[in-house]
Amino acid sequence: MDILVEYAVLVGVQEQTNEHFEYEMEELKNLAEAIDVHVVGSVTQNLERRHPTHYVGKGKVSEIKRFYEETDANLIIFNDELSPSQIRNLERELEVKVIDRTMLILDIFARRARTHEARMQVELAQLQYTLPRLVGLRASLSRQGGGTGGGFQNKGAGETKLELDRRKIEDQISKLRKDLDHVRDRRDTQRKQRKRSGIPVVSIVGYTNAGKSTLMNALLRKMDDVISKQVYEENMLFATLDTSVRRLSLADNKEFLLTDTVGFVSKLPHHLVKAFRSTLEEARGADLLLHVVDVSNPEYRYMMEVTNETLQDVGVENIPTINVFNKSDLAGVPYPRDTADSVWISAKNGEGLDELIDLIKKKVFEQYITCKLLVPFDRGDVVSYLNDKANVKKTEYEEEGTLMTVEMDGSERVKFEEFIVSH
Ligand SMILES: Nc1nc2c(ncn2[C@@H]2O[C@H](COP(=O)(O)OP(=O)(O)OP(=O)(O)O)[C@@H](O)[C@H]2O)c(=O)[nH]1
Ligand SMILES: [Mg+2]
Helix, strand or coil: CCCCCCEEEEEEEEECCCCCHHHHHHHHHHHHHCCCCEEEEEEEEEECCCECCCECCHHHHHHHHHHHHHHCCCEEEECCCCCHHHHHHHHHHHCCEEEEHHHHHHHHHHHHCCCHHHHHHHHHHHHHHHHHHCCCCHHHHHHHCCCCCCCCCCCCCCHHHHHHHHHHHHHHHHHHHHHHHHHHHHHHHHHHHHHHCCCCEEEEEEECCCCHHHHHHHHHHHHCCCHHHCCCCCCCCCCCCCCEEEEEECCCCCEEEEEECCCECCCCCHHHHHHCHHHHHHHHHCCEEEEEEECCCCCHHHHHHHHHHHHHHCCCCCCCEEEEEECHHHHCCCCCEECCCEEECECCCCECHHHHHHHHHHHHCCCCEEEEEEECCCCHHHHHHHHHHCEEEEEEECCCCEEEEEEECHHHHHHCHHHEEEC
């Protein structure tokens, strides 16, 4: 779905209860600009409900038409997902290319997808969106063939051609589903292995462009020093479309895995969420979430709500969470600063990272308890395992063996039960 058109008018209906409407329209503009579409203006309308046949009210349709003619636009972008018949009606009456927020987001994802899995996920979502709209999307489909002209190039396409397209799309959808199921199984296995390794998993989540990848890189630089493992960060929407996992070590032999993944946006298309489920689900096995928030954005509370709702949608629930209020340098708020569950930082200039790391330690390793073990001298293997893997605070040599004071979590304590002499 390559959009070759350059100048767009945005159209949005404000339903009575929507206090975030203005921000949504601004975000729609950002989304359009993310694929190099210039926005020449917008038309909005207050309605109790979106109109079932034309999305906007009838009279508004001609106002939109006048407006795009005046501004020489050649594309209209609607702020909500349009039904197949709405697209059909609007294209017929406006005689111009019509797309909706969903197509726009799908298009951004399609351009950004790099890994094989991400590409399959985007393609699946696009086909599922397209299938019921084959007729209405004549114009958009003809665009895939390279044409840019408005409206009705495929008007002559007969029923048979349509039926053929439909069958091809259905076949492709089931093929992609099957392939993605395999990928998902593999991911499940990897997740289980990670779980078994006993290393806690900390997952970074949040709205798109909040600074998730920048935070991951900052933590990597601070704790790992291996520049080659940095992830991609960029001032654009949906820079990241897959999941990266990195292992981080704290000074006292404690380790955790850190994951960075796709960001969220309001009205993330349903098919997209479903198609990206296995990527988004990555956070499900986490022991701790870092919810990264761009606190310099006046709408940051709303962005947090959207993130929380999307997480619930994909079944990420009841996981301890630290709110990481990022970009504090732009927000004019005091930082670095932390409370029991929140920390104010700037991932960009690195301030507040110590506070964040302390908080992570507290949350992830709070079940760690210091105990004393007496290890017989013929069990050098245990002594060296603990020296390698655990936080050994003291080592003394007694007559019966090595007396070690060690900080360990529950699963390790069970493993070494026979040597424990006191907690
Ligand atoms: N001023 C300032 N800019 C920041 C900070 N953290 C990140 N940024 C900038 O915000 C932009 C987005 O950063 P990313 O880390 O790519 O954001 P993300 O959350 O990974 O975004 P997606 O992968 O697109 O969902 C980049 O231009 C960063 O340089 C910060 O603390 N302060
Ligand atoms: Mg990112």
